[in-house]
Amino acid sequence: MEKTVRGPVVVIGAGLGGLSAAVHLAARGREVVLVEARDVPGGCCGTARAAGYRFDTGPSVLTMPEVLAETFGAAGADLESVLPLRRLDPFYRLAFHDGSRLDVVGGAERMAANVRELCGPAEAARYLRFRRRLGEMFEAEWSSFIDADMTRLRGMARPYALLKLAAAGGFRRLDRFVASQLTDERLVRAHTFQALYVGLPPHKALAIYAVVAHMDTVGGVYFPARGGMHAVPHALATVAEKAGASIHYGVRAERVETGADGVTGVRLDTGERLPASSVVVACDLPRAHAGLLPEAAGDWRLRRPRYSPSCLVMHFGLDRRLPGQAHHTLHFGREWGTVFSALAAGRPQPDPSLLVTCPESDDTAAPAGHSTLSVLEPAPNTAGGADWDRLAPQLEERLLRRLAALGYGDLSAVPRETFDPPAWARLGHSAGTPFALDHRFRQTAWFRPSGRSRRVPGLHFAGMYTAPGVGVPPALISGRLAAARILEGAR
Numbered sequence: 001m002e003k004t005v006r007g008p009v010v011v012i013g014a015g016l017g018g019l020s021a022a023v024h025l026a027a028r029g030r031e032v033v034l035v036e037a038r039d040v041p042g043g044c045c046g047t048a049r050a051a052g053y054r055f056d057t058g059p060s061v062l063t064m065p066e067v068l069a070e071t072f073g074a075a076g077a078d079l080e081s082v083l084p085l086r087r088l089d090p091f092y093r094l095a096f097h098d099g100s101r102l103d104v105v106g107g108a109e110r111m112a113a114n115v116r117e118l119c120g121p122a123e124a125a126r127y128l129r130f131r132r133r134l135g136e137m138f139e140a141e142w143s144s145f146i147d148a149d150m151t152r153l154r155g156m157a158r159p160y161a162l163l164k165l166a167a168a169g170g171f172r173r174l175d176r177f178v179a180s181q182l183t184d185e186r187l188v189r190a191h192t193f194q195a196l197y198v199g200l201p202p203h204k205a206l207a208i209y210a211v212v213a214h215m216d217t218v219g220g221v222y223f224p225a226r227g228g229m230h231a232v233p234h235a236l237a238t239v240a241e242k243a244g245a246s247i248h249y250g251v252r253a254e255r256v257e258t259g260a261d262g263v264t265g266v267r268l269d270t271g272e273r274l275p276a277s278s279v280v281v282a283c284d285l286p287r288a289h290a291g292l293l294p295e296a297a298g299d300w301r302l303r304r305p306r307y308s309p310s311c312l313v314m315h316f317g318l319d320r321r322l323p324g325q326a327h328h329t330l331h332f333g334r335e336w337g338t339v340f341s342a343l344a345a346g347r348p349q350p351d352p353s354l355l356v357t358c359p360e361s362d363d364t365a366a367p368a369g370h371s372t373l374s375v376l377e378p379a380p381n382t383a384g385g386a387d388w389d390r391l392a393p394q395l396e397e398r399l400l401r402r403l404a405a406l407g408y409g410d411l412s413a414v415p416r417e418t419f420d421p422p423a424w425a426r427l428g429h430s431a432g433t434p435f436a437l438d439h440r441f442r443q444t445a446w447f448r449p450s451g452r453s454r455r456v457p458g459l460h461f462a463g464m465y466t467a468p469g470v471g472v473p474p475a476l477i478s479g480r481l482a483a484a485r486i487l488e489g490a491r
C-alpha cells in the first residue's frame with residue numbers, strides 16, 4: 001500500500017497533455033507548477049509568424065469538442081465562453097484523382113445524399129449501414145478503452161468489451177473491414193485515410209481505428225471562432241492559471257530527482273530546484289529517458305520503439321482570398337496501397353495524398369483581403385536514415401509543383417514557413433516525427449508506454465506517447481488520467 005502524499009505537483013511540458021493535467025490538478029486544489037521549455041504553450045499545437053501572417057503549425061482537424069469541454073469544465077469554465085468553436089461545413093472536401101469530389105458533411109441524410117450523387121443509391125444505402133456500424137464500434141470502445149486508464153489492472157479485465165469489439169470486427173484489418181461494407185474505392189479511401197493519423201497503413205491498422213473515421217466524418221470537425229488552433233492551448237493555460245497553477249515558460253526541466261520514497265523534485269536548467277511529491281512528464285518520452293528521468297523509470301515498452309511516419313508541412317501567406325475553398329481539402333493521389341509501403345520502408349511516398357487547410361475564418365491569420373494556406377504531406381521519419389540535406393529541397397520542390405498543378409498557383413515566391421522531419425527533430429521530437437509511436441497492436445492501450453512508473457512512486461506520464469495516444473482528444477484524456485491517479489492518492 002502506497003503512502004498518500006499531498007505535496008506540490010510539477011508538470012513537465014505545456015503541450016495539450018501537460019496543460020490538461022495541470023487544469024485537472026489545479027482545479028482540485030493541488031499546488032501545480034508547469035514548466036515549459038518554449039516561450040508559449042501548446043507544444044505541437046504551436047504557432048509561427050512570417051511577413052505579417054500567422055500559421056497554426058500543428059493540428060487543424062479538431063474533433064470531439066466534448067473532450068475539450070470536459071477539460072475546461074473540470075475547472076468550472078465553460079467551453080462556449082472561453083473557446084467558442086465553429087463546426088466546419090463541410091468537415092472535409094475530398095478531391096479524388098479522377099476529378100470527382102465528395103464533401104463530407106454533418107447529418108446522416110445529408111451525407112448519404114452526397115454519397116448517392118457520387119456513387120449511386122446502392123452505395124448510399126451501404127454507407128448508412130456502415131455509418132451505424134461505426135457508431136456501434138465507437139460506443140464499444142470509448143468508455144472501455146479510449147477513455148479508460150490502462151495503467152490499472154482492471155483496465156485489462158474487460159472481457160465483455162473485448163468480445164463486443166471482436167464481434168463488431170474490431171480486430172480485423174482496417175482496409176478489409178471497410179472494404180467488406182463499402183464497394184466504391186473512393187468511399188473506402190474516405191474512411192481509411194484516417195489510419196495515417198495513427199501512423200499506420202490501412203492494411204496494417206486494426207479496424208478498431210475506424211473510430212477515428214467516426215470521430216471526424218460523423219462527429220464533425222471544429223475550429224475556434226477566434227485565434228485559430230493556437231487559441232486552444234492558450235485557453236487551457238489561462239484556465240489552468242486561473243485555477244491556481246503557476247506556469248513557467250522558457251524553462252527546461254533537466255532532471256527528475258528521486259529519494260527512497262520516489263520523486264522528490266525537479267531540477268531546472270536555471271539551476272533552480274522545484275520540490276515535488278508527484279511529477280507528470282508530458283513530453284517526448286524517448287528523449288526524457290535519455291537524461292531527464294532516473295534509470296529506474298525505464299519502461300520495457302519503449303525498448304524497441306516503432307515511430308509513426310513524419311510529415312512535411314508548408315505554410316504560405318497569400319495576398320488574396322480563396323473564395324469557395326473548403327477549410328480542409330484532402331487531395332488524394334492516384335496511388336493508394338503502394339504509397340504506404342514507401343513510407344513504411346522509410347522512403348517518400350511516390351504520389352502522396354495532401355491535406356490542404358485554408359483557415360479563411362481565422363482573422364488572426366492574415367491581413368484583410370489576404371489568407372493563409374497550409375499543406376501537409378506524409379513523409380518518412382528520420383529513423384530510416386534518409387539523406388535529408390538532399391531529400392528536403394527535392395520534396396519541397398515537388399510539393400510546390402503539385403500545388404500549382406492542383407490549381408493553387410505558383411507559391412514558390414510567397415512568404416512561407418516549412419517544417420520537415422529534421423525541423424521536427426530540432427523541435428525535440430524523437431525520430432523527427434511529431435506523431436510519436438505508431439499505433440500498431442503492440443503499442444496500443446496496455447502496450448503503449450505506461451502512464452505511471454511502477455518503480456518510482458510519484459512519477460506519472462501524459463501526452464501522446466502514453467495511452468490513448470496521438471491527437472488532440474487523446475492528449476487531453478491522457479492528462480486527465482494522470483491527474484486522476486494523483487488525486488486518488490497514488491502519488
Ligand SMILES: Cc1cc2nc3c(=O)[nH]c(=O)nc-3n(C[C@H](O)[C@H](O)[C@H](O)COP(=O)(O)OP(=O)(O)OC[C@H]3O[C@@H](n4cnc5c(N)ncnc54)[C@H](O)[C@@H]3O)c2cc1C
Nearest residue numbers: 013015016017037043044059060061253283463464471472
Ligand atoms: C503538423 C501536425 C499536425 C497535426 N494534426 C492533428 C490533427 O489534425 N488533429 C489532431 O487531433 N492531432 C493532430 N496532431 C497531433 C497533436 O497535435 C498531438 O498529438 C498533441 O498535440 C501532442 O500533445 P503532447 O502534449 O503529447 O505533446 P507536445 O505537443 O509535444 O508537448 C510537449 C511539450 O513539452 C515541452 N518539453 C519537452 N521537453 C521539455 C523539458 N525538458 N522541460 C520543459 N518542457 C519540455 C515541449 O516544448 C512541448 O511544448 C498534429 C500534430 C502536428 C505536429
